[in-house]
Amino acid sequence: MKDALARLTPLGVMVLALLAEGDMHPYEMIRLMHFRHDDRLVTITNGTFYHTVARLERAGLLAEVGVDRDGNRPERTTYTQTEAGAAAVVDWVRRELPRVDRPAEFRVALAEAHGLDRDEAVALLRERRAALSGLLDTLSAGRAHALGKGVPEQYLLEVGREETLVRVDLEWLDAAIARIDSPDYPWGPEETHSDRYLAQRKAARQ
Numbered sequence: 001m002k003d004a005l006a007r008l009t010p011l012g013v014m015v016l017a018l019l020a021e022g023d024m025h026p027y028e029m030i031r032l033m034h035f036r037h038d039d040r041l042v043t044i045t046n047g048t049f050y051h052t053v054a055r056l057e058r059a060g061l062l063a064e065v066g067v068d069r070d071g072n073r074p075e076r077t078t079y080t081q082t083e084a085g086a087a088a089v090v091d092w093v094r095r096e097l098p099r100v101d102r103p104a105e106f107r108v109a110l111a112e113a114h115g116l117d118r119d120e121a122v123a124l125l126r127e128r129r130a131a132l133s134g135l136l137d138t139l140s141a142g143r144a145h146a147l148g149k150g151v152p153e154q155y156l157l158e159v160g161r162e163e164t165l166v167r168v169d170l171e172w173l174d175a176a177i178a179r180i181d182s183p184d185y186p187w188g189p190e191e192t193h194s195d196r197y198l199a200q201r202k203a204a205r206q
Helices: 002-007 010-019 026-035 048-060 083-096 104-113 118-148 153-181 194-205
Strands: 062-068 076-081
Touching: 002 076, 010 026, 010 048, 010 062, 010 076, 010 083, 010 118, 026 048, 026 076, 026 194, 048 062, 083 194
Parallel strands: none
Antiparallel strands: 062 076
């Protein structure tokens, strides 16, 4: 599991998360991800997607469950998420959610955080908040020290930008933690029998 987790990419996580909703073939998964605008988070090309599916299958995180043909369309292989795949997604999200040094991975972890229990997600986000607060202190102190030493401010523009972004991120995170921590805030995977969900799946298969 540890080796599989180390090789798991953000795209691989999103593939496995899709299969948690039900068995699918890659064509359906690609269309569904485009419908949901998941290409904001990861780059989705046919070549990379099919390569990722093959790697996940070799790692035992998904498995083939059948091959079908619809009319004149090419044969399509349907895959299912294995128990190891389900565990790998949860472990990956747990690992990436509190980290502050991998922004691309964090976005995917945040998108899949609903797969964790509410209390665990809140605890991990609070851990992230502590790390961000420490990072902000470091950036602020470093910038002030450099200015005090006479470093021209033009050389510190990037540091100032990062300091501002971290401060805004902290403000957003405080609000998000408060919302998620409230029992009135809906939490958990979407019901897969809702009309909206079923219509989306039907469109992705066409």
